Amino acid sequence: MDGGQRRQSGICGMEEIIMAxxxxxxxxxxxxxxxxxxxxWWAGETASRFLIALRDERKILGTRCTGCGKTYLPPRKxxxxxxxxxxxxxxxxxEGTVLAFTVARRQLASLPRKxxxxxxxxxxxxxxxxLLHYLEGIDPGSVRISMRVAAxxxxxxxxxxxxxxxxxxxxx
Amino acid sequence: xxxxAIIGIGMTKIEARKVDMTFADMAFEAVRGALADAGMSIxxxxxxxxxxNDFWDGRTISCMAVGDASGASxxxxxxxxxxxxxxxxxxxxxxLSGSYGTxxxxxxxxxxxxxxxxxxxxxxxxxxxxxxxxxxxxxCALQANAYMARxxxxxxxxxxxxxxxxxxALLNPNAHxxxxxxVKDVLDSEMISDPLHRLxxxxxxxxxxxxxxxxxxxxxxxxxxxxxxxxxxMCADAxxxxxxxxxxxxxxxxAAKSAYAMAGISSPExxxxxxxxxxxxxYQELMWLEGLxxxxxxxxxxxxxKGEFDIAGSLPVxxxxxxxxxxxxxxxxxxxxxxxxxxxxxxAGKYQAKKADTGLAHGVNGLAGQSHCVWILxxxx
Numbered sequence: 001m002d003g004g005q006r007r008q009s010g011i012c013g014m015e016e017i018i019m020a021x022x023x024x025x026x027x028x029x030x031x032x033x034x035x036x037x038x039x040x041w042w043a044g045e046t047a048s049r050f051l052i053a054l055r056d057e058r059k060i061l062g063t064r065c066t067g068c069g070k071t072y073l074p075p076r077k078x079x080x081x082x083x084x085x086x087x088x089x090x091x092x093x094x095e096g097t098v099l100a101f102t103v104a105r106r107q108l109a110s111l112p113r114k115x116x117x118x119x120x121x122x123x124x125x126x127x128x129x130x131l132l133h134y135l136e137g138i139d140p141g142s143v144r145i146s147m148r149v150a151a152x153x154x155x156x157x158x159x160x161x162x163x164x165x166x167x168x169x170x171x172x
Numbered sequence: 173x174x175x176x177a178i179i180g181i182g183m184t185k186i187e188a189r190k191v192d193m194t195f196a197d198m199a200f201e202a203v204r205g206a207l208a209d210a211g212m213s214i215x216x217x218x219x220x221x222x223x224x225n226d227f228w229d230g231r232t233i234s235c236m237a238v239g240d241a242s243g244a245s246x247x248x249x250x251x252x253x254x255x256x257x258x259x260x261x262x263x264x265x266x267x268l269s270g271s272y273g274t275x276x277x278x279x280x281x282x283x284x285x286x287x288x289x290x291x292x293x294x295x296x297x298x299x300x301x302x303x304x305x306x307x308x309x310x311x312c313a314l315q316a317n318a319y320m321a322r323x324x325x326x327x328x329x330x331x332x333x334x335x336x337x338x339x340x341a342l343l344n345p346n347a348h349x350x351x352x353x354x355v356k357d358v359l360d361s362e363m364i365s366d367p368l369h370r371l372x373x374x375x376x377x378x379x380x381x382x383x384x385x386x387x388x389x390x391x392x393x394x395x396x397x398x399x400x401x402x403x404x405x406m407c408a409d410a411x412x413x414x415x416x417x418x419x420x421x422x423x424x425x426x427a428a429k430s431a432y433a434m435a436g437i438s439s440p441e442x443x444x445x446x447x448x449x450x451x452x453x454x455y456q457e458l459m460w461l462e463g464l465x466x467x468x469x470x471x472x473x474x475x476x477x478k479g480e481f482d483i484a485g486s487l488p489v490x491x492x493x494x495x496x497x498x499x500x501x502x503x504x505x506x507x508x509x510x511x512x513x514x515x516x517x518x519x520a521g522k523y524q525a526k527k528a529d530t531g532l533a534h535g536v537n538g539l540a541g542q543s544h545c546v547w548i549l550x551x552x553x
Contacts, residue, residue: 028191035230041298051299072415074300080410100418102313103366110293110307119310121318121414130414132301140366145321161300 046077049089054163058153060094062127063087073127094151095170096124096131103140116140122149122167133161137168175553176267177391177398179274180210180384181510186348186498189284190378195229196241198280198380203242206276206382211395214243217384218272223252223259223279225502227291242278242382255279255450256381256506257535257545261406263385273390277383279503283376288501295539297412308452308539309373311413313365315540316455318419320367322470325458327367329473331358333454334371334496336482341493343483343522348377348498358454372454379500381507399513402530402550403435408543416540424463424544431532431546432465440465440532444548446515446525447487448508450536451494457481460534461489464546488525491515505535505545512549 043051046063053059062073067084073092078085100121107115118140121130135149148170157163182205184190184198193201199222207214220242222235231237235251242249250266252259256279263277292308319325335353342350358371391398407430409423410416428440437443444466451457458472466487467475475481481489490497492511495504512531514520520528533547 030191033230043299047299074412080415099414100314100318101366102310102317102368104310104313104364105366106362106364108305108307108309108365109287109289111289111305112303113305117305119304119306119314121314121418123414129412132304132306132412132414134304145317161303 044077046075050075051159051163055157055159060092060124060151060164062090062092064090070128071126072129073124073131090126092127093125096122096127096149098135098143098145098147098149099123099130100145101135101143103143118143120149120167133164134166135168136166174268175388175400176264176385177388177400178383178509178513178549179386179391179394179396179398180206180212181513182206182209182382183346183507183510184380185346186377186379186500186507188348188375188377190282193378195238195280195282198282198378199238199241199278199382202278202280202380202382203276206384209396210384212274212384216274217243217247217276218274219248219250219266219276220244221250221252221259221263221266221275221277223254223256223277223502223506225253225281227294228281228283228286228501230286238278238280242276248272254502254537255535255545256503257509257533257547258406258505258537260383260385260506260509260547261404261545264401264404267385267387273387275385277385277506278380279506280380281500281502282378283499283501284378288376292539300412309368310365311539312453312456313368314413315418316367316453319455319459322419323473324470325455325473327359328355329458329476330367330372330454331355331369332476333451333457334358336476337451337457337490337494337496338371340483340491340523341497344492344497346498347493349375350493350497368453374452374495374499377498377500379498379503379507381500381503381510383506383510383513396517397551399516399549399551400553401547403431403433403437403548405429405431405434405546406544408538409541411538411542413540418540421459421463421541421544424460424541424546425465427544427546428464431548435548437548441467441487443530444487444532445527445530446491446512447489447532447534448492448494448511449489449532449534450505450508451490451496452499452504452536454496456541457489457494460541463544464532464534466532483523483525491520491523491525505533508533508535509547509549512547516549516551
């Protein structure tokens, strides 16, 4: 919840945002503050292995359920579909198919980069589920569902989702 | 199941910025309204469920902070994080347990006090997804494109939902955003995230809604005719967007089927007179109507264009203006229940449907419609 500019906490008048006389004879007050709490998410065994493979081997690893055979990307430790505990590691292709897309055009507060930002759900060959990521190297108006794309790895990798820098149209 | 009914409703006006009210002020007004509607005092309330979200409220254990204002300070009070329909489901279960004759359920939020994009971004998994920066609008835009590609629903049809619901909101004195629009106005409004224009998106509003659920014995003591709970159903889909076929809502199909089964309804499209569905974005009204089985898959857009979902149509949908007419997050589904109660009672004034013996209310929780809660309410016991 840490967007916008840093403001000092405290009570102040609201004249700048209130035109109407909401309160009769009382100056409307607002308490401006922010919530900023340090937090560490342990990635767990499964995501750690996935992220390390991205960083060190530039490989995209999924997990396949030993019960129903479904392959999850990003990998899951246990199968959410059939509730089987045992999963096998499988390497997925770097190429896949766009199942859904959008082009963010307003600079929404959550966006870490300048618009337009193209989000895609990509099902990589060998996986049964789709990965959420960016698409680049294409005119935003030309993106289509079912187009083929390929992962581009970042030069500097830090065991993060952004070790895949983005997806690009296949053949680029 | 044993019978239960809704015997009181209270709603604050939904507004862009309730600068004159705190969370507790809103809860107090909605609860007092529901008590007056039921002809009861706070002493007649056996237990309380509040519904809220800590990020939206800017405090942890946010549900407890409105306890006093909800008259819960010396009562058994419990909380639900999610849409108000989910809180109401819990309240119904408590009533049917036999331990409580009446249950007060509230839902509140003030979207005006924070930044919705940052709050909904925090709903994404922090390891795999969150840092990419998607939020509720971009997640739903992914879904809208997938739905349109699969069914052939058009941008004009989506815009028509916005025109209808903003128009209906003009008739509802509680609505936040009543507007007389044309399809062109919607299509010409700012493209926020393809294919969703600004006017395809509901506003972020402030508001609180309260309802009182009673068992059969206590319902008979209410001031007005009880509105009976005929059926309820709830179902969740997978958490990760990429695990689902975003163009469909299997969880809604299941939630609706279980609600219809409980209500003994075999042909919902014939039995349901009016529906208040969770139109946080224009495409959702079409997609949810199909998931609810109120029209065939892929046909909602064409029916909408024929005027079938207008207040004077064969199935009025969101006569109150829906979420497009005012979206107090968390409270939104509870407002849908209260609006159906109004319709069934014949109290909806200028937006009253001609026939409203059986109505459907629908709430959503999670990104891009992850989970759904469906309520069937009726005049007849």
